[in-house]
Amino acid sequence: MTDTERAAELIAHAERTVVFTGAGMSAESGIPTFRDALVGMWENHDPMTLASPEGWTADRDLVWDWYAQRANDVRRVDPNDGHIALAQLSVAARIDGRAVSVITQNVDDLHERAGSTVASHLHGSLFAPRCESCRRPESADTALITPRPMCPLCGDSLRPGVVWFGELLPRDAWAAASDAVAACDLMIVIGTSGVVQPAASLPERAHVQGVPIIEVNPEPSELTRLATIRLAGSAAETLPRVIG
Numbered sequence: 001m002t003d004t005e006r007a008a009e010l011i012a013h014a015e016r017t018v019v020f021t022g023a024g025m026s027a028e029s030g031i032p033t034f035r036d037a038l039v040g041m042w043e044n045h046d047p048m049t050l051a052s053p054e055g056w057t058a059d060r061d062l063v064w065d066w067y068a069q070r071a072n073d074v075r076r077v078d079p080n081d082g083h084i085a086l087a088q089l090s091v092a093a094r095i096d097g098r099a100v101s102v103i104t105q106n107v108d109d110l111h112e113r114a115g116s117t118v119a120s121h122l123h124g125s126l127f128a129p130r131c132e133s134c135r136r137p138e139s140a141d142t143a144l145i146t147p148r149p150m151c152p153l154c155g156d157s158l159r160p161g162v163v164w165f166g167e168l169l170p171r172d173a174w175a176a177a178s179d180a181v182a183a184c185d186l187m188i189v190i191g192t193s194g195v196v197q198p199a200a201s202l203p204e205r206a207h208v209q210g211v212p213i214i215e216v217n218p219e220p221s222e223l224t225r226l227a228t229i230r231l232a233g234s235a236a237e238t239l240p241r242v243i244g
């Protein structure tokens with residue numbers, strides 16, 4: 001049996017699958033990853049300027065405009081065949097009384113636009129801006145606007161709804177992810193380098209529980225050592241083949 005066939009068999013028989021995704025999931029939609037050489041976002045931008053509370057305090061307009069640009073970029077692209085295959089897997093599983101929980105580190109909305117319900121956006125969302133003072137949530141479309149809008153309720157500044165380095169993960173997202181991992185009997189890890197904690201501890205937990213892990217990534221990652229099956233290919237090419 002090939003690795004692809006073994007993976008397809010595991011997926012077809014799992015009762016509670018967790019799908020754990022990172023930036024590589026959206027790469028073939030045209031959204032750059034963070035750490036890939038030359039094309040990665042952190043190759044060309046300083047994360048401490050653009051993705052930390054200190055960077056935000058130093059220049060709110062710069063940071064807001066960067067996320068607004070990213071939100072506009074995401075609106076212009078489409079989910080890829082990998083996102084679509086995962087949505088099809090969720091539908092097929094639901095019909096059979098099985099569960100698929102998508103946990104993503106991505107701040108785009110491409111899983112949702114492909115038709116998946118996302119159980120957990122661990123790192124927040126480009127489309128969930130909120131007031132930095134009173135925390136009132138604003139509409140998704142507000143995230144696309146420049147110059148930086150102010151909170152209609154308290155007049156203070158809105159901020160992007162993403163998690164920055166040094167910030168805690170949203171409590172609900174972490175709880176939903178932890179619950180899904182505790183209950184899963186299969187994990188599919190797609191397109192993540194596995195270097196950012198605590199997100200990367202989720203596959204570790206599944207591994208300790210004895211859960212088989214399928215990794216989809218053209219390159220080895222920090223999580224490859226945990227993988228039962230490693231499918232060395234891209235998300236958009238590999239997922240339709242194993243899920244079909």
Ligand code: OAD
Binds near residue numbers: 033194196219
């Ligand atoms: P990284 O940029 O660290 O890793 C992307 C991974 O995707 C790498 O392992 C690539 O080999 C893989 N990859 C590239 N193209 C792929 C493709 N077409 N199909 C499948 N895999 C592919 O991105 P993340 O692991 O998501 O945090 O990064 C984790 C977090 O670091 C992000 O959520 C973000 C960032 O700072 C926050 O925004 C808080």
